[in-house]
Amino acid sequence: MPREEAVVQARLVSSQPDRGAARSWPRRSFTAVAGATVGLFRFGSLSVLLALLAAIPALQWITFGYMLEVSGRLSRGEKLRDSFPWSDVATRIGFALAAIFLVSLPVHLLTHWSQVARLIDPESNASLPLRWLGGFAVGAAGIYLSWAWMRGGRLRDYLWPAPIRFLKTYWRPSTWLAARDDLWSLLVSLEVPRLFWLGVRGAVGTLVWIIVPAILLIVANREGKGGSAGVLGALAFVAMGIVLMYVPLLQSRFAEKNRLTEMFNVAAVRRSYRRAPWAHTFAALLLFGLAIPLYLLKIETLPREATWLPCLMFVALMLPARTVLGLATRRSNHRPEPQGWWAGIQRWMARGLMPAIVGIYMLFVFLSQYLDVHGLQTWFHQHAILVPVPFTGT
Known part of the structure; x- marks a missing residue:
């Protein structure tokens, strides 16, 4: 009898809902939403x-080098969260810009009120207190921002100013010296020269591949409607398509090995493609497909001060594509080459899609030469595999 009661009690306990798990759902939902918000x-x-870096001609190579670095880190097997070297710094810069915008609102408001008071009654001193308050707001904002940046510029540093610590340490020279050293360490950790050099070498290797077919396409278009020009243009078009099928894989391998000679190691990328054909084909679909909207932006000439806006679209589209390309290379590096007839059929099916993907992309490049202000130079402005040329008329 006692044994039966124990069994019944065990069943009752097991049938009761797990209140801890039920309470964890709101917490899990909040954590997921917060994580997604922070990630975005x-x-x-x-x-x-x-x-912003891509909009400056001399600094474009840093952006290109950064994208190659992301692809290279993923190809070497690093985790996704460790493959974006500037993510923490960019987040803190974003917090800093948002904080500057918010603390500047009272300053602008007080300045506006002061100007309105002076316009209503120029001989009155009613605007003087507002100007004093505006000056005080500027000083308070500077102290608030500098104190948050000294402590790391994280979100919690803006939300909680740590007043006791502020009164104890803000005025000490050692605090400012430590902030200077931290700033220098931060700038060094960005490795800007290395990324710049990586981008320059990657661009040089890419140009070596595309320069001959691009020049032939330009010559064929300028020669007119002759038969020889048509044959030359068709051959150059096919050659450019073949080059574009290999260059993204070569760039990924170059970033992985950090050797310029890998930009010409066609045999290695062919072996890599055979180990993961569908992954590489999907990466090519994203890379070339997401580059097409960038050519649509070149229909209308933009003023120089708005150059960074299409560059923002370039980064937002190409960075995920480069990420997927690095993941595809990592997948191929960790897989043996599939054997058997079914693997061969899949490989050829994936290969059959590559000419269609590249062909559609090249069709938009071909049409852009009649819409782009740069004309035939668009054959060198390969947004899928190079840095964005400034979207301006100059």
């Missing part, structure tokens, strides 16, 4: 930072 903010901040 981090990606947006990183995209804006890279877009």
